[in-house]
Amino acid sequence: MSVQEQPQMINDGEMPDVILKINDVTRTYFMGDQEVNALRGITLNINKGEYVAIMGPSGSGKSTLMNTIGCLDVPTSGSYHLEGVAVNDMSEDQLAEIRNEKIGFVFQTFNLVPRVSVFQNVELPLIYKGVAKRKRREIVEKAIASVGLADRAGHKSNELSGGQRQRVAIARALVCEPSIILADEPTGNLDSKTGEEIMVLLNRLHEKGHTIILVTHEDEIAEHAHRIVRLRDGLVESDIITTTVS
């Protein structure tokens, strides 16, 4: 537990820019009849505008932490506040709402809906949010343009290259103006050149003020972030600020 007590001096709630507050979170699940303690007590605060990389070997709990931050999963114990809202005991549909409004997912495998166009993919979160059609069109067009795919809006996702698909995914992550962009190995399925382009795009989003959490096992990718949190065996191993955020 001593590891948990040292990181980050953040004055509880008083600083207006604490966006994510994880306090002594554990997550236990069962594989067959074997108990797996994926998270053993993680405490982590992330401020608005930060660019954080979460790293760790496989089995370190990094995916579970990402799922928890992304509100896809709830902790077994401990608390998780996102923008001051306690997420840990929400219902499934409430979590869906939180994911819709506050989290922008960027996945390693892009996870676009097949068979539908780029426009429709980017539009989807706005539909689930209940935004009217005219307004949606405006937002979606802007988002697609911002990732440089304005001329591809009508294409189906399977007609695009990997890099383009990831751009679509980023556009989709942006449309609901989320509190956090959660990128899980965003370059994992891309060649290094395309991967670099995607990182440039993420960097630019960070410069515009977005909070970005990057889950990766590649040091090169993690270097883009300003803070690196390393996990091992379900605990925070180290939490280092590499660049001071202005």
Place this chain on the structure above:
Amino acid sequence: MKLYLDISESFKIALGAIVANKSRGALTALGIIIGIVAVITTMTAANGLKNTFRQTFASVGSDVIYVSKRPWVQMGPGFRFRNRKDISLAASDALQQKLLGRGVVNPSIGGNKNVKYQSKILENINISGTTEKQIIVSDMVPSIGRFLMPFDIEYKKSVAVIGSEIADGLYGNSDPIGKYIKIGRNKFLVIGVMEKQGTSFFGGPNFDRQIYIPISTFGKTLGHNGGRANVNIAIKAPSQESMADFEFEVIGEMRKIRGLKPSEDDDFSINKLDTLLDAYNNMMGAVVLVGLIITSISLFVGGVGVMNIMFVSVTERTKEIGIRKAIGAKKRSILLQFLFESSIICLFGGIVGLSIAALLTKVINDMLMPASLSPSIIISALVISIVVGVVSGFVPAYRGAKLDPIEALRYE
């Protein structure tokens, strides 16, 4: 999220999914198509039968009471009715007197004979010995010539009024009026042809194959003497009296005529159109119910087919469900998406099935009996197909809706 957005979007997604798998959707709908065709055709056929029945007995007025030895619809052992005393012509005359001219009383005797004109023979034709009042108690009139008149009966004339089918069968295109017809061994003069009655209920009387002769000549024609013949008495109730009261009165008079003691049961039967309709409804109700149960099984099988395909559809799109959930779809959205999918398939099947059933109904109508697709049948077909869609889609859709997003996203 706003509900209408949810619904319209789920609908679009469902439609897209079906369009992406056209042949699978069509094959799935086939089961529903067959089920709807079976159920709807059964329903229209049942209606057709009912219409035919009504048409057949349209001439049996609802204000006419028939007094006969046996009931039209016989329940229980037949000997009870067989052993009854025949109803005599005298009883009919007595009844007429007792009623003091209220109502119209018409006695008739029936039997079967072969009839002949030149070399043409029609076998087993229903011969009815009756009076001129026949056309008052039934609603049938001759289309050409005339019906029996009082003097035909009084002077025991050998004249006959024939049904339209008999006219066609024996005389073809030539005019039968004034020609002879041989009934059994006796020659009769054809004086009239009855109006065509049209379709007849299966097994029911065919009034177009009937011959009317004076009741006074019936005995010699059919070979037994008039006194022993069993007479049916038709009584048309006076229009201003209630049927129930009139029937009660007729029963009372008949009991007196038959000399029954108060303790004895009636030894005659009162028959009415209502008796027939009740019997018909009882019988056809059961037949139609069995038919509907059997045909519903095919619809059920179709529904199982839809459920099966919906399970496939949900499994195939596990990843997509994961994606949708990750970016904010609630259970409801996923549930609606798949419910729409199964309902659209079933509704499509219902519409196609209805079109085929409409064609079949037309064929039945042209070839068998008057049948038609009523608006209520059309609406129930569409409602049934949507219900089948929702019911068979629900379990798969619910399974999709409650998938864990993490598991679903991991699915390849």
